[in-house]
Amino acid sequence: MSLRWQAALLDPSLAGGWAVVHCRQQFLVDDSGVLFPRDWLKRLELPLLSEQGLGHFDGEPVFLFELDVPADVPGARWQGLRQFMQQVDPDLFRLLGYATQIGTWVSQHRFCGSCGSPMQARAGERAMYCPACGVQHYPRLSPSMIVLVTRGDELLLARSPRFAPGVYSTLAGYVEPGESVEQCVAREVREEVGVDIHPPQYIASQGWPFPHSLMLGFHAEYAGGEIVPQPEEIEDARWFHIDNLPALPARQSIARYLIELYLARRLGRPEPVLPG
Numbered sequence: 439m440s441l442r443w444q445a446a447l448l449d450p451s452l453a454g455g456w457a458v459v460h461c462r463q464q465f466l467v468d469d470s471g472v473l474f475p476r477d478w479l480k481r482l483e484l485p486l487l488s489e490q491g492l493g494h495f496d497g498e499p500v501f502l503f504e505l506d507v508p509a510d511v512p513g514a515r516w517q518g519l520r521q522f523m524q525q526v527d528p529d530l531f532r533l534l535g536y537a538t539q540i541g542t543w544v545s546q547h548r549f550c551g552s553c554g555s556p557m558q559a560r561a562g563e564r565a566m567y568c569p570a571c572g573v574q575h576y577p578r579l580s581p582s583m584i585v586l587v588t589r590g591d592e593l594l595l596a597r598s599p600r601f602a603p604g605v606y607s608t609l610a611g612y613v614e615p616g617e618s619v620e621q622c623v624a625r626e627v628r629e630e631v632g633v634d635i636h637p638p639q640y641i642a643s644q645g646w647p648f649p650h651s652l653m654l655g656f657h658a659e660y661a662g663g664e665i666v667p668q669p670e671e672i673e674d675a676r677w678f679h680i681d682n683l684p685a686l687p688a689r690q691s692i693a694r695y696l697i698e699l700y701l702a703r704r705l706g707r708p709e710p711v712l713p714g
């Protein structure tokens with residue numbers, strides 16, 4: 439784990455440090471970047487929903503300004519988290535991924551879901567607390583599985599209508615209450631492409647802040663059945679030979695890693711490293 443970005447509970451009553459400004463998976467950015475001097479930002483009197491101490495970047499304290507609306511700031515613009523993933527170094531992206539998840543959670547837990555009272559940030563841990571009825575909420579994480587299904591030299595890849603043109607990827611989906619991740623893998627593969635698999639093997643995991651998934655990555659061997667794409671969810675799904683692959687997902691994604699790892703093992707090449 440890199441040392442450039444470390445999450446920590448920082449007290450927002452302390453002065454100084456850097457701050458990122460977040461609203462709905464977008465960050466404020468100017469020619470100097472996405473980190474602003476915090477005391478300078480405070481003088482702008484932005485429509486602040488919450489301020490959170492996030493941690494340290496290169497040893498400097500970093501805070502989050504979570505806004506109600508994407509306010510106009512002269513000389514600055516708003517940019518989406520996905521664009522930062524393509525542009526900034528992995529440590530800064532991990533900081534922004536953490537910030538977006540904390541900001542989304544704070545903005546969605548302003549009121550208690552049980553009694554409707556305003557919630558408060560709890561001192562000493564990352565939690566929102568209802569003083570009226572005692573309900574407590576921690577940052578939301580959604581366990582999701584992602585799986586590469588293979589048949590010898592062939593990879594089963596699919597595309598969702600949301601993907602960039604020509605891009606095919608591995609299959610993914612959210613774990614449902616009561617099922618194991620392995621059961622989720624078999625169910626999602628059957629639902630999305632109609633094929634059966636042998637028991638999946640766990641490979642690696644990745645936090646994925648779009649919006650709050652924890653991706654659990656697997657490999658599974660094909661066991662039987664013909665491809666039948668799930669209407670609406672899956673635009674197309676096919677077997678691709680390792681010598682003739684389509685456009686693949688972003689290098690930073692575990693989807694890409696699962697594919698590259700299989701290719702490396704099959705072709706006797708050095709194994710890739712999972713980013714983040």
Ligand SMILES: NC(=O)c1ccc[n+]([C@@H]2O[C@H](COP(=O)([O-])OP(=O)(O)OC[C@H]3O[C@@H](n4cnc5c(N)ncnc54)[C@H](O)[C@@H]3O)[C@@H](O)[C@H]2O)c1
Pocket residue numbers: 580582584607609610611612613644646648649650651653671687691692693694
């Ligand atoms: N890092 C990667 O390589 C990678 C690759 C693919 C998908 N993903 C992520 O995996 C997750 C699932 O991917 P998907 O699009 O295939 O999902 P999916 O097709 O199984 O489901 C999407 C649908 O699930 C429902 N849903 C949304 N949030 C949910 C939640 N928290 N719990 C249960 N159901 C929910 C909605 O109806 C949504 O349309 C997403 O967060 C996606 O961004 C990551």
Ligand SMILES: [Mg+2]
Pocket residue numbers: 609610611612630
């Ligand atoms: Mg899916």
Ligand SMILES: [Zn+2]
Pocket residue numbers: 550551552553554555568569570571572573
């Ligand atoms: Zn309450």
